[in-house]
Amino acid sequence: MGIFSKTCEYAMRAVFFIAHRTANGGRVGIKEIATGINSPEHFLAKILQDLGRRNIIKSAKGPNGGFFMDDVTLKRRLSEVVEAVDGNGLFTGCGLGLDYCSETDPCPLHNEFKAIRERIHQMLENTTIEEFNEDLNLGVTRLKK
Amino acid sequence: MGIFSKTCEYAMRAVFFIAHRTANGGRVGIKEIATGINSPEHFLAKILQDLGRRNIIKSAKGPNGGFFMDDVTLKRRLSEVVEAVDGNGLFTGCGLGLDYCSETDPCPLHNEFKAIRERIHQMLENTTIEEFNEDLNLGVTRLKK
DNA sequence: AACATAAAAGAGTTTATTGTCTTTTATTGC
DNA sequence: GCAATAAAAGACAATAAACTCTTTTATGTT
Numbered sequence: 490m491g492i493f494s495k496t497c498e499y500a501m502r503a504v505f506f507i508a509h510r511t512a513n514g515g516r517v518g519i520k521e522i523a524t525g526i527n528s529p530e531h532f533l534a535k536i537l538q539d540l541g542r543r544n545i546i547k548s549a550k551g552p553n554g555g556f557f558m559d560d561v562t563l564k565r566r567l568s569e570v571v572e573a574v575d576g577n578g579l580f581t582g583c584g585l586g587l588d589y590c591s592e593t594d595p596c597p598l599h600n601e602f603k604a605i606r607e608r609i610h611q612m613l614e615n616t617t618i619e620e621f622n623e624d625l626n627l628g629v630t631r632l633k634k
Numbered sequence: 635m636g637i638f639s640k641t642c643e644y645a646m647r648a649v650f651f652i653a654h655r656t657a658n659g660g661r662v663g664i665k666e667i668a669t670g671i672n673s674p675e676h677f678l679a680k681i682l683q684d685l686g687r688r689n690i691i692k693s694a695k696g697p698n699g700g701f702f703m704d705d706v707t708l709k710r711r712l713s714e715v716v717e718a719v720d721g722n723g724l725f726t727g728c729g730l731g732l733d734y735c736s737e738t739d740p741c742p743l744h745n746e747f748k749a750i751r752e753r754i755h756q757m758l759e760n761t762t763i764e765e766f767n768e769d770l771n772l773g774v775t776r777l778k779k
Numbered sequence: 780a781a782c783a784t785a786a787a788a789g790a791g792t793t794t795a796t797t798g799t800c801t802t803t804t805a806t807t808g809c
Numbered sequence: 810g811c812a813a814t815a816a817a818a819g820a821c822a823a824t825a826a827a828c829t830c831t832t833t834t835a836t837g838t839t
Binding site for chain 3: 494495496529530531532535549550551552553554
Binding site: 639641674675676677696 | 827829834
């Protein structure tokens with residue numbers, strides 16, 4: 490695996506996709522999202538339900554329903570998405586998996602890992618969905634070939 | 635999970651442990667390693683078999699047998715252990731899990747992730763088992779509380 | 780040669796992750 | 810109120826990761 494779980498990868502791509510598709514109002518359905526980011530539909534549905542409960546995305550049932558973002562959710566940071574799905578083990582855990590490892594009682598690689606973890610955290614912390622969306626709008630990047 | 639798989643964590647701890655216990659000759663048995671690094675014995679056995687096949691550690695059967703390191707294996711880098719167990723997905727994969735993502739066709743977070751991945755790789759590349767062992771010998775660090 | 784030791788190999792089980800399918804609930808428009 | 814729509818929820822199924830137990834093979838010692 491990469492750095493994140495598959496679930497977390499889907500979550501990030503989906504959030505970006507929803508932001509991109511609904512920045513100017515409207516909603517987008519689960520089918521379109523799943524196709525758009527290349528993920529299994531029903532599995533993604535579960536993930537989005539969870540993100541909805543945590544107020545990272547918005548959703549509405551019924552006709553004209555679907556997923557969308559509002560001013561609050563657009564301001565969310567990528568770190569919040571990752572933490573919601575994968576927890577904070579990536580930011581806090583010991584590289585060697587040692588329970589005792591801490592600042593005062595460091596494992597052999599503690600300081601090296603600490604620097605890397607902080608770097609990852611920073612990157613995710615500094616990226617808001619909104620910001621990111623601008624790149625997508627500019628066509629600089631995309632979410633699927 | 636943290637950055638590495640559990641299997642990989644055990645592998646790293648075990649390699650360090652073996653190096654530490656056999657730097658001045660001798661061998662160490664699977665039971666002692668498992669206890670010493672706090673891992674399930676038989677599961678660790680599998681991992682060590684694999685590391686042996688890949689010539690990252692050495693082993694000998696029979697009485698006075700066990701695991702050990704020689705001049706060659708002591709020079710191995712931590713990156714080789716990680717790659718043997720977790721593959722190179724951590725060093726090469728896309729952060730968002732996109733297949734197309736590459737240098738010429740980067741995903742939204744490509745450059746940020748690239749920097750982090752390179753950092754991780756560098757850290758693991760720059761750490762040889764031998765070097766590491768010196769820290770352990772100095773009592774600066776340990777593998778189990 | 781026989782025995783004891785210790786890793787290697789094989790064949791599982793358990794748990795977590797990932798993915799699928801069906802039913803229920805809420806909302807909108809008529 | 811009724812039908813259509815779309816997410817929420819529940820109940821599984823498949824795969825992979827983590828872990829366990831037993832048997833086999835190699836090697837040193839007597």
